[in-house]
Amino acid sequence: MQRVRILQIGDVHYPDWHSSASDIDAKDSKFAPKITQKLRASSLRAVLTKLRRLITTKRPDAVAFMGDFTSRGDKEYIASAFQHLTLLCRAQGSKSAFLPLIFVPGNHDVNRDDARDLGPTEKFSEMAGLAAGLGWETVPVDQPVHFRLPAKSGSANVILVNTAIGSWELQNLPAFLRDRLKELNTGAEPVDLGTSDTSGHSPATPPNDPTKDASDDEYYGQLDTPYISREMLAGLQELLQQVGMRFSIVIGHHNLLPQKIPRITPYAEMLNSGFVRTQLLQSDKSIVYLHGHIHSDPVEIVSDPRSPNGKLICISAPEIQAGFNELVFFMTDQGELVGIRLIPYRTNVADGLVTEGEHCFISTIASGKAFLSGETFDLLGRLRDHVKKRGSALLFWDELVEIALTAAPDQDLEDSLLMLQAARIIEIDGLTKPNSEWRIKVREE
Numbered sequence: 001m002q003r004v005r006i007l008q009i010g011d012v013h014y015p016d017w018h019s020s021a022s023d024i025d026a027k028d029s030k031f032a033p034k035i036t037q038k039l040r041a042s043s044l045r046a047v048l049t050k051l052r053r054l055i056t057t058k059r060p061d062a063v064a065f066m067g068d069f070t071s072r073g074d075k076e077y078i079a080s081a082f083q084h085l086t087l088l089c090r091a092q093g094s095k096s097a098f099l100p101l102i103f104v105p106g107n108h109d110v111n112r113d114d115a116r117d118l119g120p121t122e123k124f125s126e127m128a129g130l131a132a133g134l135g136w137e138t139v140p141v142d143q144p145v146h147f148r149l150p151a152k153s154g155s156a157n158v159i160l161v162n163t164a165i166g167s168w169e170l171q172n173l174p175a176f177l178r179d180r181l182k183e184l185n186t187g188a189e190p191v192d193l194g195t196s197d198t199s200g201h202s203p204a205t206p207p208n209d210p211t212k213d214a215s216d217d218e219y220y221g222q223l224d225t226p227y228i229s230r231e232m233l234a235g236l237q238e239l240l241q242q243v244g245m246r247f248s249i250v251i252g253h254h255n256l257l258p259q260k261i262p263r264i265t266p267y268a269e270m271l272n273s274g275f276v277r278t279q280l281l282q283s284d285k286s287i288v289y290l291h292g293h294i295h296s297d298p299v300e301i302v303s304d305p306r307s308p309n310g311k312l313i314c315i316s317a318p319e320i321q322a323g324f325n326e327l328v329f330f331m332t333d334q335g336e337l338v339g340i341r342l343i344p345y346r347t348n349v350a351d352g353l354v355t356e357g358e359h360c361f362i363s364t365i366a367s368g369k370a371f372l373s374g375e376t377f378d379l380l381g382r383l384r385d386h387v388k389k390r391g392s393a394l395l396f397w398d399e400l401v402e403i404a405l406t407a408a409p410d411q412d413l414e415d416s417l418l419m420l421q422a423a424r425i426i427e428i429d430g431l432t433k434p435n436s437e438w439r440i441k442v443r444e445e
Contacts, residue, residue: 001330001338001415004149004156005060006249007051008325010292010317011068011106014081017044017321043347044321046354050345051324052088055099058326061149063089063099066292066317067106067164067253075111075126082130100151101136103127104160106253106293107167107224115168124162141165144235149249155331157245161232163254163270166225226254227271233279240283247286247337247364249329257302257314259294277302281310286337286364288313288329295319299342299360313362315342323347323354330418332371338422339363361431365422372423376416379404380425387442395440410435 054060069081082103090097105124114123121142128139137160138145145160228236240248254270256277263269270276280287284307294316302312317325323346330338344357372380382403387393395403404413414435420426429439 001332001419002153002155003411004329004331005058006149006290006327006329007054007060007063008290008315008317008327009051009063009065009320010297010322010324011066011108011295011319012081012085013071013108013319014069014077014084015071015074043352043354046352047320047323047345047347048088050354052091054326055089060326061100061151062102062158064102064251064290065104066251066290067104068108068292069103069106069127071108073108073111073114073168075114078109078127079130082127082134082136086134086136098135098151100147100149101134102158102160102251103131103136103139104251104253105139105162105164107164107226110164110167112168120165120169123168140232142229142231144232144239146239155335156329157239157248159236159239159248159250161228161236161250161252163226163228163252165229165232166227166271169225225271228252228276233272233276237279237283240280240285240287244335245285246335247288247331249288249290250280251290253291254293255291255314255316256289256312257298257300260296260298261294277312280312281307284308284310286311286313288315288337288340290315290317290327292317292319295322297322297325297344299362301362311364313340313364315340318346321347330415332365332419334371336371337364338418339365359432359434363422372419373416375412376419379413379416380420383426383440383442384445393442393444395442397436397438397440400440 051063055063065085070077086101089099089101105127109127110123114126118125124139124141128141131137131139137147140160140162142162142165147158149156149158236250239245254273256270256273258269280289281302281304286309289312291314295318296316297318298314298316300314302314304310315325315327323344326343326345328341328343330340332338340362342360342362344360345354346357347354382405383395383400386395386399386403400413400417401410417426417428417435417438417440421428421431425443427441427443429441430437
């Protein structure tokens, strides 16, 4: 079995990093500010430290950023974010120097002056150039970007899509709004800030007088029109139909399913998310969609009984200050996706610490497609013999290590057990925990 390990990082919002700090019960405001700052612990600093440590110890196959490097379309921070994150991920010596770094554009990365002056695709030129100059993977603009991970063996197909192609495109809006908004100050706040302007006016908030209707310029900050373009979707479908493309990891910024928290705004979701979901399911294979944007971390699975092999697994990463995901993809040597282990690392803002949360294992392969190697068949025979002697079908990890009678690493034993689980020959209780805590039940023949 093969494995691909990806660190999934949510929205970065580089200009807002300074606001992340742990709680302080400062009842005496006369203390010197330096004391307060020394006592505070930064959850963001803890996240970056943890991320760097994992890159050194676990050597992931890629680090994928879900977009929104900046906020409010402020271009000066995009370059800083690219430089900072390049140093963070690749400053571990020669082994990390060529670590694939992935970026997809978010709606906050789009500068409205560029959108107005350069058009729907050229507005991404500057960020795409920054990524290329620092050796990142190609940024998707008007066509999907396809590559394989790991770079040498190419076990997993990764496809990057641009969901922010429609961000800040005035021609997508009704004519009465389009004409009025052309005259509006392009420095006004964009969508999803969620805070009011203390100066008394914010385009992202309703008028101060609730008895009056909101004017079009007051709602400008909420009018974003993200979507996947027809050309992008056609390219994506073409890639998914390639021979040998048994499953794919698709990465975009926006969510394909509605978020949990109610969003009150004229354009709440990606405009054609439902159509995109349908097209992905009709590929009749497992598609893993990684995204950010909503600053929360749901894991959701969509299927269609009319496409029995189709499965859409949507995994969201939280905003970087709240943590990130480690994803391990388990694949057969034939390229079938057996399952995904999601390891969440989350911050506690109150104390600024990062902790490893309970693992989530998503089984993806149909039992008829499970491929059992000679070593796995041999292990199965040993398990059944041991169960007959003991008179109990329940086994523990320490027993399995002895039964395996091999000096092979724990990873090889774990791979064989996962394949037997996929084939519905055994049941693993505790897949969300480290393998040392697994309890294995051998099904009757």
